[in-house]
Amino acid sequence: MAHAVKHSTEVAPQIHLIQVPIPYPFKYVNCYLLKGEGAVLVDCALDTPEARPGLEAALAEHGLSFADLDQVVLTHHHPDHYGLCGLIEAYGPKVGMLDLEKERGHIFWTQDQRMMREGMALFARHGVTGEVLQGLEEEMRATRQRVHPAQNPQTFHDGETLQLAGMSFRVIWTPGHADGHAMFLRESDGVLLAGDQILERISPNIGIWAYSFPNPLALYLESLEKTARLGAKVAFTGHYGPIQDIPGRCRELAQHHQERLAHLRGLMGGEAKTAWALSLELFPGNLNLAQRRFAWSETLAHLEYLVAEGSAQRLEGQPVRYTL
Template identity: 35%
Template sequence: MHTKEAEAALRTALGDAHVAIEDVRRVFVTHLHPDHIGMAGTLERAGAEVVMHGPELENASRMWSRDHRMLDETYAWFERHGMPKDVDEGMRTAWLEIGRAVDEVERVTSAGDGEVLDLGGRHARLKWTPGHTDYHAVLVDEPERVLFSGDHVLPRITSNVGLYPYSRDNPLGDFLDALRAVRTLPVTRVLPAHGDPFDDLPGRVDQILAHHEDRLRATIDALGDAERDAYAVCRTLFPVLRSAHEERFALAETLAHLRYLERRGKVREIDGVPVRWSASE
């Protein structure tokens, strides 16, 4: 995100590599989240070309537009899923706060799935990896056997996968398929967006797949024989939540698991206020 500290850290790290910010010619943004797109405008104004996966770029314009329509829709929808009103209000304020740490970007070059980008002489292929966001993309440098994994595969934490009113139909289904799709890439080094580089891509992918199997089972267990709203299920799955952001991520992630199970016939969605869920017989 564009904070004073983050900008200073960027300049220092580039300086350590003997690169001035004006020397950066091209920047690839993996997805629209504020911690990834937040300083793209700063780099652009210093002379870089900013490149993004086309459909992710369209969603970014909607997400960060100043009319807040997406925000209103999101919170009306969270409320339908049982979110208490005071938590909802807290999250809204926090989200508006974050929006202020995202640069406006004038021009972004749109790139397609499979396109090869020249990044300082490296040839990196853009690969669409939906789930964490609908059109998240990673870069695969096949000659060097390196994967720039963005937030798709992280070494220590699992990526947040959430269902929102504007999401693709089944984000968790997308995410698990996209994990299986990167598992077999000819890669010996992964450079993630959070945490340290690591080498064993298939091993890490298998851990994440197993984690979601566990969480899907826990989601069914949390329903038991009852009809519960998603917020109640969420508080069973995530008993400790420390901020409005964590509540938002936790509820969206619970909904992604419920939707995945619903599309596989394992749970039922019962319309009403709030919407309730039950395990299938």
């Protein structure tokens, strides 16, 4: 008999992990099927030739197709978590996200021409030029092809208790990685569906984009404290493995950002530099264009944090430069 690959694993009662392959360095996005009274999918990968069949095969193990889901609930609007939601919605399930994420994240996909223009203007304002700028535009257009925006997203709010497949989950707003990033806490047993708020092996990208809050790093550091205080027993995250010591991981991530801020200040002693130039120093090495984009946005977020706390200056101009 052929050996069947199992596409999903029950990681907690009625919570099934589905690891969907994605074309990013972390290789998989973790989606979660909640299966109790009904079926709800938390996060849904993006539309690649591997991801969609992978997700469908996992659902089929449970005798489900997209049409059988009650709803898809999203932690945030990034393509690896959101991309297939409009396609699944077309089969009938509702798509739910935090009210703030609909206003501030979902629009990245529905107002994509404006977002592209503003995004390119921000890259240019912060020192990206020529071929790199053109490459970033092509890369963003390619990603857009893999995303199907929800047509009629439903919203929930911070602190609301949702009934998902017959289970109660409290919504916890944790801005930083995305303005409207949400986690879902099953209070009955302390299981936290944490999205990309905390990750096991890497620090989630905290970046500034044309459409994001002006100081996402300050918000993220607050969100880490909020996450640490929840008393959750285990976090099932958007990438990599589960996290048992949630307060410990929150402390490590906060510490990591303090070290990065100190490192960045160390690079800023001499003449004023652009965020792009500083990102090449802060993240040296051979990064592809997508990774360079993240490195730039992460650097910019750290620079704006320093400016907001008064320990660095932003020199307006085209391009904008930063100095101590």
